[in-house]
Amino acid sequence: MKCRKCGEKASVNMRQHKLALCKEHYLEWVPEQTERFIKKYDMFTKEEKILVAVSGGKDSLALWDILVRLGYQADGMYIGLGIDGGINYSDESRRLTEKFANEHNLKLHIVDVEKEYGQPIPVLATISHRGKGKPCAVCGLAKRHEMNRIARDLGYDVLATGHNLDDEAAVLFGNTLVWESEYLLRQGPVLPGRDGLARKVKPLCRFYEREMTAYSIARGIDYIYDECPYAEGSQSIYYKELLNQMETTRPGAKLTFYLRFLEARKSGDLFIEKNVEAAHLHPCPKCGQPTSTDDFCSFCRLIEKAAAQTAVQ
Amino acid sequence: MAKLILRNKEFEVHAGMTLLSALKKINIVPESVIATKNGEMILEDEILKDGDVIKLIMVISGGSI
Ligand code: SF4
Ligand SMILES: [Zn+2]
Ligand SMILES: [Zn+2]
Ligand SMILES: [Zn+2]
Numbered sequence: 001m002k003c004r005k006c007g008e009k010a011s012v013n014m015r016q017h018k019l020a021l022c023k024e025h026y027l028e029w030v031p032e033q034t035e036r037f038i039k040k041y042d043m044f045t046k047e048e049k050i051l052v053a054v055s056g057g058k059d060s061l062a063l064w065d066i067l068v069r070l071g072y073q074a075d076g077m078y079i080g081l082g083i084d085g086g087i088n089y090s091d092e093s094r095r096l097t098e099k100f101a102n103e104h105n106l107k108l109h110i111v112d113v114e115k116e117y118g119q120p121i122p123v124l125a126t127i128s129h130r131g132k133g134k135p136c137a138v139c140g141l142a143k144r145h146e147m148n149r150i151a152r153d154l155g156y157d158v159l160a161t162g163h164n165l166d167d168e169a170a171v172l173f174g175n176t177l178v179w180e181s182e183y184l185l186r187q188g189p190v191l192p193g194r195d196g197l198a199r200k201v202k203p204l205c206r207f208y209e210r211e212m213t214a215y216s217i218a219r220g221i222d223y224i225y226d227e228c229p230y231a232e233g234s235q236s237i238y239y240k241e242l243l244n245q246m247e248t249t250r251p252g253a254k255l256t257f258y259l260r261f262l263e264a265r266k267s268g269d270l271f272i273e274k275n276v277e278a279a280h281l282h283p284c285p286k287c288g289q290p291t292s293t294d295d296f297c298s299f300c301r302l303i304e305k306a307a308a309q310t311a312v313q
Numbered sequence: 314m315a316k317l318i319l320r321n322k323e324f325e326v327h328a329g330m331t332l333l334s335a336l337k338k339i340n341i342v343p344e345s346v347i348a349t350k351n352g353e354m355i356l357e358d359e360i361l362k363d364g365d366v367i368k369l370i371m372v373i374s375g376g377s378i
Contacts, residue, residue, distance in 0.1 A: 001356050001358055011353065011354040011356070012354065012356075013356050013357070023354070057374055058374070059374075166373070209372045209373060209374070210344065210345075210347060212372075213347050213370060213372040214354060217347065217349070217354060217370070218354070225370075225371075231374065240373050241342070241345065241373070244342050244345050244373075245342055247344045248342055248343055248344045
């Protein structure tokens, strides 16, 4: 496969866009697209101060890299969760985050949950009995709380996270399976700020997870490859795998699932029955069934057309 | 033969097949990995050669923020 821009051998193929690019052009394309999404969803401006939640993983480091390249004022924030899991997960992800910040001369705020509140996340989870043996509920709560706190205390306008399309589609899929209408109405690329709460944005929400991995590899970003040990067997991974199976046979299925949802939500019509059409229905002059077209119903028109063509032949 | 490596697992496939067929053969959803050869990313239409060592990188990560 060849790069659409220069004809050299392609390194990345995005079947959902029917677009293949070489490494060099891919590294240009991703920031360009990110800029487009930032503007499209009114995320932030060059004048605003952005706090990027960085975990040491591919998505958040790539996001930080892209925002800085695009000329935004983006500082990082790392939250030390105190998770070891036999692979030194927290220490290693912190090391990689600090390394990235140092190499690019960026400002990084570090909050260590244990230092700040006395116990690491897994212990807090055990003590509180929240979340069925997994620390994820407590972890999520703590991360949101601390991100909001730092953003507010240090005067950041916006909080940016590295959620990609697979993350968003998995959440959407989970919420749709049980029709969580409250959550469905709130999910989106931007969560507006309120008194004491910074605006939250997801500039990578239209990139596939695969594309962010490709970006990090192409850019040479050293990210933590191992999962958080508690992520194993999670629902979100299960949904992502299901969605990827679908994507393999129907390229673009994930993207459409998410984008059509955003459209429906924005239009305000999600879950609201439309009655407009009923008002304009009238009987088809030929068959008498109600139709919204001015003339014959669609079926009668189809039959007419078929009859006309057979006559020609 | 060509070798595909995913974390600590190794798979051997016949040279001459495409990366896509090789992934199907070893039951890996192509959408869930990125393949590299000598550190460079390769695409699904790449024909595997004798002695190729292909490193597969998982793209999925979980958890929530
Ligand atoms: S998998 Fe759970 S514990 Fe690990 S970082 Fe994610 S939310 Fe936190
Ligand atoms: Zn090119
Ligand atoms: Zn509080
Ligand atoms: Zn009719």
